[in-house]
Amino acid sequence: MNYEKIIELVHSTKKIIMDQEMAHDVTIKGAADYVTKVDVAVQEYLRHELEKISPEVILLAEEQENNNLDKTKSYWILDPIDGTTNLIHDYQMSAVSLALYVDGKIIFGVVYNPFTEETFHAVRTQGAFLNGRSIHVSHRESFADCIISLGSCPYEKDKAKWLFPIFEKVFMETADFRRSASAALDLCYTATGRVDGYFEYNLKPWDYAAGSLIVKEAGGIITDWNGREVPYLENASILVSTPEIYEKLKAFL
Ligand code: LIP
DSSP: OOHHHHHHHHHTTHHHHTOHHHHTOEEEEETTEEEEHHHHHHHHHHHHHHHHHOTTSEEEETTSOOOSOOTTSOEEEEEEEEOHHHHHTTOSOOEEEEEEEETTEEEEEEEEETTTTEEEEEETTSOEEETTEEOOOOOOOOGGGOEEEEOOOTTOGGGHHHHHHHHHHHHHHSSEEEOOSOHHHHHHHHHHTSSSEEEEEEEOHHHHHHHHHHHHHTTOEEEETTSOOOOSSSOEEEEEEOTTTHHHHHTTO
């Protein structure tokens, strides 16, 4: 696979993402859950182009039905816009997230934020990169100095009752927390050391697939909240951090 070509293809979605009219053409999927014309247009554009490059790879993507998933097949796992609510609010923290799943593993991942012109990518066993430069997790030793990114689980507001007390406990023992509202970018921000860890309840495969490889290749640890390997083709609650603080953070969940 020519990964350079795939990254170029992902970059070419910028013209669609910057279309303000499509970004503000919104349909409500569920409680606090939106889709814009940009999400659909990016997905359909990439579907068409990826089919030409790799007709044998199945597309698993946010804005479609994904049934009868077979772990032995190969998949492109795509979130056309991770951070859709941000896009609608012009918050400029939205990204295209694309991963290649083969033989039960993610072997390539790219996350592209067209607003900051930042491209995070990784190829399995070959390291993680931001705009072509090698990246690494922070390795900060002191938990009290760490910044942790949080996912607030906005589609299931009833979870706030038990989730927010966890946030409070983490907040009290660290320097501070962040909430970007893009899981893909939270994973990449952990990979670059901008934050030291991140956790979010019940993410979808397209939210975390690409970022999971990027953070692993940058020296981070990623598991579900029970410390198990992440499943990739299923929803999972995700915990990611530097090796230094992983056990400490996991103890809160
Ligand atoms: C979003 C995530 C975000 C999470 C939202 C949602 P979307 O993805 O990246 O971190 O809190 O629940 O899953 O829906 O914007 O692609």
